[in-house]
Amino acid sequence: MSYSDELLFDNIDEPNLKSIEVYEQRGGYDELKRVLRELPPETVLNELQASGLRGRGGAGFAMGTKAGFLPKGDMDKYLCCNADESEPGTFKDRELMQKNPHQLIEGMIIASFAAGINKAFIYIRGEYEDQADVLEAAAKEAYDKGYLGENILGSGFGVSLVVHRGAGAYICGEETALLDSLEGKRGNPRLKPPFPANAGLFQGPTLINNVETLSNVAHITKMGGAKYAEIGTEKSTGTKLVSISGCVQKPGNYEIELGTPSRELLFDLAGGPLPGREFKAWFPGGSSSPVLTPAEFDLPYDFDSIAAAGSMLGSGAIIMIDDSVSMVDVALRTAKFYKHESCGKCTPCREGTSWTVKMLQRVEDGLATPMDLDIIESVCDQIMGNCLCVLGDAMAMPVSSMVKKFRPEFEAHIEAARLKRTPLDEATLADELNLAEMATSA
Amino acid sequence: MTREARRFEDTIPQLADTPVPDDLKAWIIDRMEMYPDKKSAIIPCLMAAQKTHGWLSPEAVDQVAAVMKLTPAQLVSVASFYDMFELEPSGNRTIYMCTNISCMLRGADAVMEELERQVGVKNGGVSEDGIFLRNFECLGACDIAPMASVDGHFVGPLTVEDAKTLVEDIRAGREVLAKKQLSRRPVAATLWQNGGRAEGYDVSEGGES
Ligand SMILES: Cc1cc2nc3c(=O)[nH]c(=O)nc-3n(C[C@H](O)[C@H](O)[C@H](O)COP(=O)(O)O)c2cc1C
Numbered sequence A: 001m002s003y004s005d006e007l008l009f010d011n012i013d014e015p016n017l018k019s020i021e022v023y024e025q026r027g028g029y030d031e032l033k034r035v036l037r038e039l040p041p042e043t044v045l046n047e048l049q050a051s052g053l054r055g056r057g058g059a060g061f062a063m064g065t066k067a068g069f070l071p072k073g074d075m076d077k078y079l080c081c082n083a084d085e086s087e088p089g090t091f092k093d094r095e096l097m098q099k100n101p102h103q104l105i106e107g108m109i110i111a112s113f114a115a116g117i118n119k120a121f122i123y124i125r126g127e128y129e130d131q132a133d134v135l136e137a138a139a140k141e142a143y144d145k146g147y148l149g150e151n152i153l154g155s156g157f158g159v160s161l162v163v164h165r166g167a168g169a170y171i172c173g174e175e176t177a178l179l180d181s182l183e184g185k186r187g188n189p190r191l192k193p194p195f196p197a198n199a200g201l202f203q204g205p206t207l208i209n210n211v212e213t214l215s216n217v218a219h220i221t222k223m224g225g226a227k228y229a230e231i232g233t234e235k236s237t238g239t240k241l242v243s244i245s246g247c248v249q250k251p252g253n254y255e256i257e258l259g260t261p262s263r264e265l266l267f268d269l270a271g272g273p274l275p276g277r278e279f280k281a282w283f284p285g286g287s288s289s290p291v292l293t294p295a296e297f298d299l300p301y302d303f304d305s306i307a308a309a310g311s312m313l314g315s316g317a318i319i320m321i322d323d324s325v326s327m328v329d330v331a332l333r334t335a336k337f338y339k340h341e342s343c344g345k346c347t348p349c350r351e352g353t354s355w356t357v358k359m360l361q362r363v364e365d366g367l368a369t370p371m372d373l374d375i376i377e378s379v380c381d382q383i384m385g386n387c388l389c390v391l392g393d394a395m396a397m398p399v400s401s402m403v404k405k406f407r408p409e410f411e412a413h414i415e416a417a418r419l420k421r422t423p424l425d426e427a428t429l430a431d432e433l434n435l436a437e438m439a440t441s442a
Numbered sequence B: 001m002t003r004e005a006r007r008f009e010d011t012i013p014q015l016a017d018t019p020v021p022d023d024l025k026a027w028i029i030d031r032m033e034m035y036p037d038k039k040s041a042i043i044p045c046l047m048a049a050q051k052t053h054g055w056l057s058p059e060a061v062d063q064v065a066a067v068m069k070l071t072p073a074q075l076v077s078v079a080s081f082y083d084m085f086e087l088e089p090s091g092n093r094t095i096y097m098c099t100n101i102s103c104m105l106r107g108a109d110a111v112m113e114e115l116e117r118q119v120g121v122k123n124g125g126v127s128e129d130g131i132f133l134r135n136f137e138c139l140g141a142c143d144i145a146p147m148a149s150v151d152g153h154f155v156g157p158l159t160v161e162d163a164k165t166l167v168e169d170i171r172a173g174r175e176v177l178a179k180k181q182l183s184r185r186p187v188a189a190t191l192w193q194n195g196g197r198a199e200g201y202d203v204s205e206g207g208e209s
C-alpha cells in the first residue's frame, strides 16, 4: 500500500492535528454529524459488520458482530476502549492517541451510537502519561463542542467519556481484568461466561475494543462497509498498523494493507537487518506469538496466513531477531516477563511460568541437560488451554516454539556454558539453585 | 532486603482527624463523581496521592481513605497489584529503564548498567539527590529502543553515552536528551525518508543527541 493510501495515519504528522481545530479543518467530526443526521443506529451497525473489521487488540474478533451482541433496551451500556497496550513489541495505539486523539474519540461516539451505549471509557496504561494528557485535553474539547455529553448536536443521543489511567499491569489488557481494574480492584481476569456483552462493567452490557479498532470506525461509515472490505484480503479486511522493532534498520509503526507479503514489511519498510547481520527468527504478533523463521518471510501478513503458519498476527507487532542474538536469551527474557505479569490466580500459569524461568536460567547457566528442554516443552504443553485467561499460553507458545525450532542452538548453548564452568562454580551454583528452590517451595 | 511490616487499618479514618491537602481532596471528590461507583476512582486517586507525597506513604493512603470513605487495607490491597505504586519511599525524579525484549535486543542491559553507575544506585534504588531508578517491562515505545521513561516522558534510542547525559540533564534541571524525546519523533515512514532526522529529533548516525 502506498503512503497516500493511508487511512489511520493520513496526515498523522500535520502540526497540531491533535487539536480539534486542525482535526475539524481536515473534515473531522463531519462524519459524526452526518451519521447522527442521516443514519439509524442499525444501519451504522450493518456497515460495521459489512466492513469485516477484525479487532486489532490481539484476538481478531469481528468488531461489528461483537457490537451486535449487546442487548437492546435502555439500561446503562458501556464502551471500554482498551488502551492498555502492554504486549511487548506493540506501540501503535500510542502513536494514534498521541497524534490523532479525535479520530479515536469520533470513532468511539459513532460506535456508541450504533450499539446504544451511553457511557464510554478509555482505559489507558498508566505509563502513557503524555498520551493520557493529550486524550484528556481532546475529550474536553469534544465536550465543549457538544460532541460528547447529553443530546449530542440535538440528536437525542448522548454518551459520556472518561479517560481512566491504569497503574502498570500487563494483565489489565485482558478484557475482563480491565473491567475489574476499572471498577477499582486488583486486575484479575474473570471467569467467562458471562461475557462482557451481557455482564461486563458494573455487571452491565459492555463492548470492549482496542484503540486501533475504534479509530477505524468513522472511516468505515464514511466510505461504507463494503468499500472498506475491498481493502486487504477477504477475511482480513482493511489496513493495519504494524509495529516493527528489534534488530531492524528502520523501526517504527507502518500502516499496511492486510495481506502484504511480510518480506516487504521487513525489508522495504523496516529496511532489513542491521549492517553485517542476518535475520534468524521473528515474532509476527507480539512476544506472545510463536516465533517464525526466515523460511516464512513470504507469508502474506494477514490474520489467517500467519495462523496457518502456526503463529498469530496478534496486535500486529513484529519483533526481529538476528544472528548475533542467542535464542536462549530471547526465551529467558520472554518467559521472565510473563512470569512477572502472571496474576497468580491459576496454578498452571503461576507455577508453570515460574518453573519455566528457573529451567531456562539453568540452560543459560549451563547447569541443564538436554532432558531439561523436554521438561520445558512438557510444562508449556500443560499450561496451554488450562488457564482462566491466555496469559499462561502467551508464555508457553513462544517459549515452546523457540525450544522446538532452535533445539540445536539450545543444546549447543548448554554444552558451551557447561564447559565454561569450573567445578567449583558448579558446586556453588547448584547450591544456590537448591536454596532458591527450597525457598520457593517452602 | 529488610522490610518493616506495615499494618493497614481496616477501619475508615475520620476526615476530622486526617488533614488532607485541599487540591488533593477536591481532585478526589471530582474523580469519584465521574463514575457510577466511586470505587472506580481508587487507582486514579491513589496515583494523585502518590504524586502529592512522592510515594504511597501511610499518610497518603489514609488521606485517600478518609476522603473516599474506604479502608486503608482495601486501598493497599489494590495498590500492591500495580507496578507504578510505590509502597516504599521513592525519589522525586523517576527513571524507568525498559529492559524488555525489543530494548534488550538493542542493548538495554548495557544502558541500564551505565545508568546504575551514573545515578549511583542499583535497580530499584533512590540516590541521595532523589533520583529513583528501576528497570521496567515494555513501555510501548520499542520504535525508540532501547528507551527510558523519565518522569513519564519517553526518550530513545539510548546509547551508553546517552545514559550519562540523561542523568546530567536531570541533575541540571534541563530537558532530558532534547534531541531524543519521543514526542518530537515523526511517524516512521517520514522519519526514515529523511535519514532519521526531523525537526527537534535526530537519530541519524553522527546526529547530535
Ligand atoms: C494477557 C492479555 C493481554 C491483553 N492486552 C491487550 C492490550 O494491551 N490491548 C488490547 O487492545 N487488547 C489486549 N488484549 C486483548 C483483549 O482481551 C481483547 O480481546 C481486546 O481488547 C478486544 O478488542 P478488539 O476486539 O478491538 O481487539 C489482551 C489479552 C490478553 C489475554
Ligand code: SF4
Binding pocket: A171, A188, A189, A341, A342, A343, A344, A345, A346, A347, A349, A350, A387, A388, A389, A390, A391, A392
Ligand atoms: S492464566 Fe495467569 S494471568 Fe490469566 S488468570 Fe490465570 S494466573 Fe491470572
Ligand code: FES
Binding pocket: A088, A089, A090, B098, B099, B100, B101, B102, B103, B104, B137, B138, B139, B140, B141, B142, B143, B145, B146, B147
Ligand atoms: S521492549 Fe522496550 S519499549 Fe518495548
